[in-house]
Amino acid sequence: MTGHGDLAARTSAAAVLARCDELATHTDLPDGLIQRVYLSPEHAAVNALAAGWMREAGLTTWQDAAGNQCGRLEGATPGLPALLLGSHLDTVPSAGRYDGILGVLTAIAVVDRVRASGRSLPFALEVVAFGDEEGTRFGTALLGSRALAGTWLDAWWELADEQGIRLHDAFETFGLDPAAIGRAARTSNDFVGYLETHIEQGPVLEEQDRPLGIVSSIAGARRFQITITGKAGHSGTPWVHRRDALAGASEAIVAIERLARDADLIATIGHLEVFPDAVNVIAGRAEFSLDLRGRFDADRDLAWQQIEALLAEICDTRGLHVGVEQTHSAPAAHCSDRMRGVIAAGVRAAGAGTADAGREPLELLSMAGHDAMAVGHLTEIGMLFVRCAGGVSHHPDESVTEADVAAALDAFEAAVLALADSPGAMPAPQDPA
Amino acid sequence: MTGHGDLAARTSAAAVLARCDELATHTDLPDGLIQRVYLSPEHAAVNALAAGWMREAGLTTWQDAAGNQCGRLEGATPGLPALLLGSHLDTVPSAGRYDGILGVLTAIAVVDRVRASGRSLPFALEVVAFGDEEGTRFGTALLGSRALAGTWLDAWWELADEQGIRLHDAFETFGLDPAAIGRAARTSNDFVGYLETHIEQGPVLEEQDRPLGIVSSIAGARRFQITITGKAGHSGTPWVHRRDALAGASEAIVAIERLARDADLIATIGHLEVFPDAVNVIAGRAEFSLDLRGRFDADRDLAWQQIEALLAEICDTRGLHVGVEQTHSAPAAHCSDRMRGVIAAGVRAAGAGTADAGREPLELLSMAGHDAMAVGHLTEIGMLFVRCAGGVSHHPDESVTEADVAAALDAFEAAVLALADSPGAMPAPQDPA
Numbered sequence A, B: 001m002t003g004h005g006d007l008a009a010r011t012s013a014a015a016v017l018a019r020c021d022e023l024a025t026h027t028d029l030p031d032g033l034i035q036r037v038y039l040s041p042e043h044a045a046v047n048a049l050a051a052g053w054m055r056e057a058g059l060t061t062w063q064d065a066a067g068n069q070c071g072r073l074e075g076a077t078p079g080l081p082a083l084l085l086g087s088h089l090d091t092v093p094s095a096g097r098y099d100g101i102l103g104v105l106t107a108i109a110v111v112d113r114v115r116a117s118g119r120s121l122p123f124a125l126e127v128v129a130f131g132d133e134e135g136t137r138f139g140t141a142l143l144g145s146r147a148l149a150g151t152w153l154d155a156w157w158e159l160a161d162e163q164g165i166r167l168h169d170a171f172e173t174f175g176l177d178p179a180a181i182g183r184a185a186r187t188s189n190d191f192v193g194y195l196e197t198h199i200e201q202g203p204v205l206e207e208q209d210r211p212l213g214i215v216s217s218i219a220g221a222r223r224f225q226i227t228i229t230g231k232a233g234h235s236g237t238p239w240v241h242r243r244d245a246l247a248g249a250s251e252a253i254v255a256i257e258r259l260a261r262d263a264d265l266i267a268t269i270g271h272l273e274v275f276p277d278a279v280n281v282i283a284g285r286a287e288f289s290l291d292l293r294g295r296f297d298a299d300r301d302l303a304w305q306q307i308e309a310l311l312a313e314i315c316d317t318r319g320l321h322v323g324v325e326q327t328h329s330a331p332a333a334h335c336s337d338r339m340r341g342v343i344a345a346g347v348r349a350a351g352a353g354t355a356d357a358g359r360e361p362l363e364l365l366s367m368a369g370h371d372a373m374a375v376g377h378l379t380e381i382g383m384l385f386v387r388c389a390g391g392v393s394h395h396p397d398e399s400v401t402e403a404d405v406a407a408a409l410d411a412f413e414a415a416v417l418a419l420a421d422s423p424g425a426m427p428a429p430q431d432p433a
Helices: A004-010 A013-024 A041-056 A101-117 A143-149 A154-158 A167-174 A178-184 A245-262 A297-318 A337-353 A371-375 A402-421 B004-010 B013-024 B041-056 B101-117 B143-149 B154-158 B167-174 B178-184 B245-262 B297-318 B337-353 B371-375 B402-421
Strands: A060-063 A069-073 A082-088 A124-130 A191-199 A212-218 A220-229 A266-268 A272-275 A285-294 A321-329 A363-366 A381-386 B060-063 B069-073 B082-088 B124-130 B191-199 B212-218 B221-229 B266-268 B272-275 B285-293 B321-329 B363-366 B381-386
Touching: A004 A101, A013 A041, A013 A101, A013 A402, A041 A060, A041 A069, A041 A101, A041 A124, A069 A101, A082 A101, A082 A371, A082 A402, A101 A124, A101 A191, A101 A402, A124 A143, A143 A178, A143 A371, A154 A167, A167 A178, A191 A337, A191 A371, A191 A402, A212 A337, A212 A371, A212 A402, A220 A245, A220 A297, A245 A266, A245 A272, A245 A285, A245 A297, A245 B245, A272 B272, A285 A297, A297 A321, A337 A381, A337 A402, A363 A381, A371 A381, A381 A402, B004 B101, B013 B041, B013 B101, B013 B402, B041 B060, B041 B069, B041 B101, B041 B124, B069 B101, B082 B101, B082 B371, B082 B402, B101 B124, B101 B191, B101 B402, B124 B143, B143 B178, B143 B371, B154 B167, B167 B178, B191 B337, B191 B371, B191 B402, B212 B337, B212 B371, B212 B402, B221 B245, B221 B297, B245 B266, B245 B272, B245 B285, B245 B297, B285 B297, B297 B321, B337 B381, B337 B402, B363 B381, B371 B381, B381 B402
Parallel strands: A082 A124, A082 A191, A191 A381, A212 A363, B082 B124, B082 B191, B191 B381, B212 B363
Antiparallel strands: A060 A069, A069 A124, A212 A381, A220 A285, A220 A321, A266 A285, A272 A285, B060 B069, B069 B124, B212 B381, B221 B285, B221 B321, B266 B285, B272 B285
16 A cells, blocks of 8 residues: 555654554553563554555565464575564563564565665575563463574463463464474574664663664573462461561672672562562562573572572571572673674764764674574574663653654664675575585 | 251360361462452352351341441340451462451351350440451452441542552442442440450460460551662663662662561561562662551651661662552550450350469450551450461461460350449430431
8 A cells, every 4th residue: 555655754764653653552461561472452453554564665574383474575586595574562561662573674664665775685684573472471481582593492372471371271272383383483594693672771871872873692581480379368467476587588689789789780579469469468479580680601500509598598587488480581782793694784884973973883782581582592693772761661751752762763674784794694595405 | 958956166266267168169269378358259259158157146137238247136125235246358468377267257146146045145246357458459459347447538539559459449349339438337336345365476475375465555557668679671781770679679678687686676578579570670669668667666667767868769770760659557556454454254164174274364465457547436345366376367278276266265255254244234214226
């Protein structure tokens, strides 16, 4: 329906931001709050929207066996390995409009520009909109990208959401066949690399007055579900008879915070629930999450050992029981020299009209996890960071400027073209199987 | 349907315990867990059951304008002031079978015995099964008994449950007229006193090997809803930019516990909720309850001032905001000399076959709140405590022995008769209005 005359309009920063606004209307929360979780009706709705935009950009589209929305534009000859561009469309609760989403829409807009330019590339272009990066619904992150990377774990079928719905059943409700999950898995031969645009969870770029940054590596998070069990009882119970799970959890949270700060790590307890959760009943059980991340995996793993000892000590002193379960673990993921190079070339190319003009592009460590970590199991990865106001993300206040998004579009397009021009962009022909 | 020949069977401890079991089947939780909240279908169901048992015991029954189930047996002449006997039928989440319930069923069984004995009393007997003591549904306790006491507050109509249903609308759904709430209010002239049987939330009785105890006074609780507000954000956010509401709440909970212990008070944080409550999002808001109680109101009130200062200091240091709202406040309630005396007479009379034989009855302070506190605004109060295993209440493990319940029935009956025999039991005739 959209003619080629609308290309500039639909690949501009304003158009990308308008699409972010449109996606934000697909939410399961009231009052303008955004939450869009894996395998939900909202997931299906935004996949359909993204598929339409991909087709407008000239991509052939399909939804893969894990519910990721995919598209492909052939290169100079059909069947070439692809440069994969993408990010995710799912959100945390009370999310912003850009985390993940901006990366998907930037990828689509850049493919649209490249196709319209008529340039013949030595690789195909694929776009992927992952269905789960945040792990909001099932507590385990990167489900979408790990399906694509072929690192899906069978144990995940038994994960259940808050309503008790198993991932296995959610697949079927969404119209997917759990037995076919393997079809979502791609191989290293399919790709020449992966590039992702994402808002920075900073605010380093803002502090340094830079619209764009190059990711050097992504810190790996480990996540745990910690359950402290005491004994529920009447709020009039004397101290000596109390086994208060929430008092123990609170002491643990304070201690974990102190330990992580001292070790130059980041620890987040974002989820906590108490049972039975009544004003006049001592908490018999407290369940909380721990997300632990740092620059170096070894520091993080040592800190976790110390945290385990500390939990045992607190619970022993208080007559409580503690159980821990690791729900997620990712090693730090490093962006390849080549992909950092093409992103840097893109940032330089886009820099003319920005505060970056004349400055060497800035490299940053990402403390936040990204789909790129999972895709890194298959192919080399690179990431472009876009400044966001105050570095705020996972919050309705997430905000980017149109000028920064315009710079990101130019940089991401230039990065794709830089890769096309680089030696060895076209891999050697594969032997027939 | 039940003839007088069944009297011994239905007023025995075994029968009372069987009725406790029957009431426990009326719950809104699965898997045998008990929760029965104010103005729910389960509330209606247990009122109907209690009304039937009251009628079998010879009482004339009605449900009052607040949903309390009431019954009356006239004394020597019709229209005499009544001795009110009762407790509550609502529960906390994951409750036991006896807290409140045992008191209602003991009252009904004792009226049945007195009526069957043919004794003519100088007062009427009334039984009340209060619809809300725990405050589970609307966060404010003693709604049933405060309606009867005439201390209902209009502001309560706006209280909402977790589903957002206002108390006002819950009244209408239950078939009650909010405008008629004043009809539930009784006056001092209606009563000669109030007696309540309740399990001890101890375990002092167990430690002292006593089946029964006499309550001297009931500690008054103050309850607060405390809201700490920070800023939600990505779990990768550096420490310097974090405004973590749950970290602040945890520090506060640990500090409140220490302060209350040192002041010989009891503090319970039984409810805590974080928002948005996701593994990978810093908590932007934490809401928790505080239930603060002690032997002396003045100590408790001083401690609350110290807690307020402590909350302000923690939140100031962490860049958080704190809001507090008092949701409940009750002064300590004292049992009258006369009512303590008749309960003591009852315990002595029942003591022959128990470990109490030959020992002076034991007086106890109740750290738990009771309907008697509200009824104390109208008339003098007395309470009989029954030993429960480990002092555990507000938990599925609540447990009483048949022997102790038998002793409680004997003692409660003897207390009623002791009051009938006491000088001045029959108040002077009232002047006609």
